Amino acid sequence: EVQLVQSGAEVKKPGESLRISCKGSGYSFTSYWINWVRQMPGKGLEWMGRIDPSDSYTNYSPSFQGHVTISADKSISTAYLQWSSLKASDTAMYYCARLMTTTVFDPWGQGTLVTVSS
């Protein structure tokens, strides 16, 4: 079974750093891009960026460029999303999703809830 399993919920303070993970299984991890998608409370889906796990080439949405870093470790089939200095406005659910083709995200991870509060 193809699946993406994300790390657990996090509660952080403003200014702290954070890295969340997304582990793929059931397929060749290096054959498909991994994407990250944000969903703020009660809001819609926002595409953040993607990574090609075979060579770690990344592509970011202009809205998120410079605010987050996407990386991957192909030896353990895991992609990461990280922040160096969190803000309260980063509070959201974050999903990873495999990119099947240019426009098809499947499957999705179960989501990681990040709460940033003082």
Next chain:
Amino acid sequence: QSVLTQPPSVSAAPGQKVSISCSGSSSNFGNNYLSWYQQLPGTAPKLLIYDNNKRPSGIPDRFSGSKSGTSATLGITGLQTGDEADYYCGSWDSGLSAGVFGGGTKLTVL
């Protein structure tokens, strides 16, 4: 503000049919394929329709997709209470070099 435009909500009675629209531009699904995702309450999104009108294995034929130019429609027939969810259209925007989604449509089955 989302790049793709969807109505915020639609509703219909059980057993009836509903359509959800998605409009974009030539830089996104005017020249790329469109997908639809279903997000049941408290869960991750799930692929419902891909390449404008194809259903993944396991998706019932009550769900259908169509596209014409820069507009697309998700159709759901034989509505069930279990279909209550948020539905999102998604594509790639060649001008932005970014994935794009609609703002989502909340389906209520009355």
